Amino acid sequence: MTGPRHLAFHQSLNIVYFANEFGSSVTAYRLNQAVGSLSKFQTLSSLPADFAGTNTGADIHLTPDGRFLYVSNRGHESIAAFSVDTITGALTSLGQFVTEKTPRSFAVDPSGKFLYAGGQGSGKIAAYRINRQSGQLAHFATYDAGKNPVWILTMQGR
Numbered sequence: 001m002t003g004p005r006h007l008a009f010h011q012s013l014n015i016v017y018f019a020n021e022f023g024s025s026v027t028a029y030r031l032n033q034a035v036g037s038l039s040k041f042q043t044l045s046s047l048p049a050d051f052a053g054t055n056t057g058a059d060i061h062l063t064p065d066g067r068f069l070y071v072s073n074r075g076h077e078s079i080a081a082f083s084v085d086t087i088t089g090a091l092t093s094l095g096q097f098v099t100e101k102t103p104r105s106f107a108v109d110p111s112g113k114f115l116y117a118g119g120q121g122s123g124k125i126a127a128y129r130i131n132r133q134s135g136q137l138a139h140f141a142t143y144d145a146g147k148n149p150v151w152i153l154t155m156q157g158r
Helices: none
Strands: 004-009 015-020 025-032 037-045 056-062 068-074 078-084 091-098 105-108 114-119 124-130 137-144
Touching: 004 056, 015 056, 015 068, 025 056, 037 091, 056 105, 068 091, 068 105
Parallel strands: none
Antiparallel strands: 004 015, 015 025, 025 037, 056 068, 068 078, 078 091, 105 114, 114 124, 124 137
16 A cells, blocks of 8 residues: 555646555656546655665655656655656656655755755754755754744745
């Protein structure tokens, strides 16, 4: 059982990506807009191959340019990163990046330069720079957020 939890529509391709809560994976589907159907073409784990613990997937977001996709792992306490093929929409794993405990929600800012992950279990928000060439995340700050942060939202500045 995979248990799709959240989805992300690619900005320029007819592709939809699902974060699978119980499968700790991400699944890519081709979207046929004419008939409103989805056709699965790829599923990749959001965890490293050697992880043996308990995990559930949570949130999913693409960068605004559609080149990178991120999924949060609750249990492994990480953000999984994937590159997106700009022609086919196929994913390639870029690995996982350690984050705060129980990363239920995260957001990519509208510029595609930053990712903010809320640690529901830690009461903190971890901030990362997104490498625009590689998709790698570089942690640069941690902020106190108060008890139980469950939703992260970024807004376009003026």
